[in-house]
Amino acid sequence: MKFNVNQQDLQKSLNYCQGIIEKRSTLPILSNILLETGGSKLTITATDLDLIFIHQINNVEILEEGKTTTTSSIMYDIVRKFSSGKKINLSLSGENRLHVESEKSVFNLNCISPSEFPITDENFNKNEFIVKSKQLLKLLNKCKFSVTNDETRHYLSGIFLHQTQSEDKVFLTGAATDSHRMSISKFRISEKVDFDSIILPKKTIFQLCSLLEDYDGEVKISNIKSKIKFELNNSILISKLIDGKFPNYSQVIPKNNQKKLEVDLKLFLDSVDRVASVSLDKKDGVKFNLTKDVLNLSVNNTNSGDGKESLNVKFDHDLNISFNSRYLIDVASQLEGEKIEIFFNDTGSPALIKDPSDFDSIYVVMPMKG
Numbered sequence: 001m002k003f004n005v006n007q008q009d010l011q012k013s014l015n016y017c018q019g020i021i022e023k024r025s026t027l028p029i030l031s032n033i034l035l036e037t038g039g040s041k042l043t044i045t046a047t048d049l050d051l052i053f054i055h056q057i058n059n060v061e062i063l064e065e066g067k068t069t070t071t072s073s074i075m076y077d078i079v080r081k082f083s084s085g086k087k088i089n090l091s092l093s094g095e096n097r098l099h100v101e102s103e104k105s106v107f108n109l110n111c112i113s114p115s116e117f118p119i120t121d122e123n124f125n126k127n128e129f130i131v132k133s134k135q136l137l138k139l140l141n142k143c144k145f146s147v148t149n150d151e152t153r154h155y156l157s158g159i160f161l162h163q164t165q166s167e168d169k170v171f172l173t174g175a176a177t178d179s180h181r182m183s184i185s186k187f188r189i190s191e192k193v194d195f196d197s198i199i200l201p202k203k204t205i206f207q208l209c210s211l212l213e214d215y216d217g218e219v220k221i222s223n224i225k226s227k228i229k230f231e232l233n234n235s236i237l238i239s240k241l242i243d244g245k246f247p248n249y250s251q252v253i254p255k256n257n258q259k260k261l262e263v264d265l266k267l268f269l270d271s272v273d274r275v276a277s278v279s280l281d282k283k284d285g286v287k288f289n290l291t292k293d294v295l296n297l298s299v300n301n302t303n304s305g306d307g308k309e310s311l312n313v314k315f316d317h318d319l320n321i322s323f324n325s326r327y328l329i330d331v332a333s334q335l336e337g338e339k340i341e342i343f344f345n346d347t348g349s350p351a352l353i354k355d356p357s358d359f360d361s362i363y364v365v366m367p368m369k370g
Contacts, residue, residue: 001066002091003037005057007082007102010042012214013055014076016235017046019207020053021072032069034117035090035098037062046072047118051204054236064091067114070098078107124222124229124238127194131172133219133232135187137212139174142185142361144205145330148178155244159205162197163189171360175249181327182252183334185361195221198228199242211235252364254352257343262314263295265340269332271309275299276325278307285322285368290315290344299325321347322368331363 017033025031025048034045042060046053078100082088088102092111100107140159148156156177164173164186170193173186200208211232212219220231223241230237275297276286289296293315298308321344332340337357344351353363 001035001037001068002062002064002089003042004061004063004087004089005042007079007084007086007088009057010088011076011079013044013057014072014079016053016055016207016211017044017072018076019210020046020048020051022048023073029069029112029116029118031071031073032112032117033072033075034067034069034114034119036067036114038065045117045119049118050201050240051207052120052236052238053207054238056234058234066092068092068098068111069114069117070109070111074109075100078105078109122224122227124224124227126222126224128220128222129189129193129195130218130220131187131189133212133215133217136172136219137209139172139185139187140205140209140212142334143174143176143183144202144209145334146176146178146181146183146363147202147205150178153179154242155199155246158199158201158242160197160199160246160249163193163195165192175246177247177249177252177364180324180366181331182249182364183331183361184249184253184363187360196223197246198223199244199246200228201239201242204228204237204239208237211237252350253362254343254345254350254364257345257349257352259315259317259319259344261290261295261342261344262339263311263342265332265335265338267311268340269329271297271311272325272328272332275307275309276329278305279325280304283324286325286328287322288320290317290319290321292316292318317344319344319347321351323351323365324368327365331365334361 036043042057044055082102086102091099093099096111098109098111143159160175162173164171170189171186172189175184215232217233222229226241228239279299279301284299284301287298295311295313300306331353335355337355339356341354342351350364350366
């Protein structure tokens with residue numbers, strides 16, 4: 001195996017691999033990436049057994065075809081320290097040494113035989129459909145912060161991805177909740193597709209987001225029983241799915257929240273963020289004292305002090321309610337328009353949050369006691 005590759009192309013690919021590979025893997029081969037050359041392409045594969053990432057770099061100068069595996073983190077560390085955009089020459093010297101050279105630097109890295117690298121080849125092509133990368137990225141971003149960190153409730157530690165229908169329109173819909181807050185977002189797809197409802201794991205979501213941020217184009221999605229495959233231009237991500245039943249989230253969406261608060265989004269976000277600064281762990285509730293067209297925000301922490309601020313808003317009722325400031329900031333940070341709308345029922349009931357500029361996403365936040 002002998003080939004030359006551009007430093008930036010290789011660094012970008014290895015950077016994605018870093019997010020897949022487990023730092024403390026018990027199997028040495030899982031700390032390695034598989035490098036394969038053939039037909040002027042370099043294919044790099046990384047896996048943690050639950051997630052497989054395959055990336056192709058095109059227009060690689062291949063002098064001798066072949067394959068090997070070497071430690072991902074060391075390779076990445078070396079490549080990113082080479083001069084940007086320069087040529088890197090790689091060749092296999094002997095069975096288990098990868099010779100890496102760029103400008104005046106020369107490294108010889110240990111390799112493990114590629115025959116030990118775990119690769120599964122499954123036929124996904126039964127049911128594929130195509131979505132736009134930016135729509136999928138938006139849906140994931142609007143939902144991912146509501147995914148739970150509680151390992152014991154594994155069925156909530158991902159985004160529930162499913163098809164929904166409204167009148168004659170078909171949507172790909174995502175929902176996520178940690179049982180204190182919930183995000184739901186959807187985008188329209190052209191027709192009903194053969195796609196079973198799935199729960200996409202958290203690690204997969206973050207990997208997919210980092211790929212989608214750098215890519216504008218079509219994404220081909222296909223799933224078989226326990227796995228899903230995303231195909232981008234030069235990358236493929238195959239992931240195991242969470243085995244479990246996602247709760248019936250539509251029951252939780254408040255139906256009779258008639259008290260509408262409308263406020264400038266940026267003022268609201270900055271105000272909540274400032275007032276919450278006095279709370280050390282952000283777990284203290286930010287209190288809303290609402291009267292006609294005025295919102296008084298306050299946080300009181302027995303150890304560090306208190307803070308309060310007042311905002312001009314549109315509101316027609318009297319209401320006192322408290323929220324975890326982190327939850328409000330997470331939601332408000334995802335809104336795109338100039339306003340935020342919050343619909344209340346009473347002090348103890350969940351609030352419904354909407355973005356007037358995005359009808360496809362809604363959020364539910366539970367109030368805090370006391």
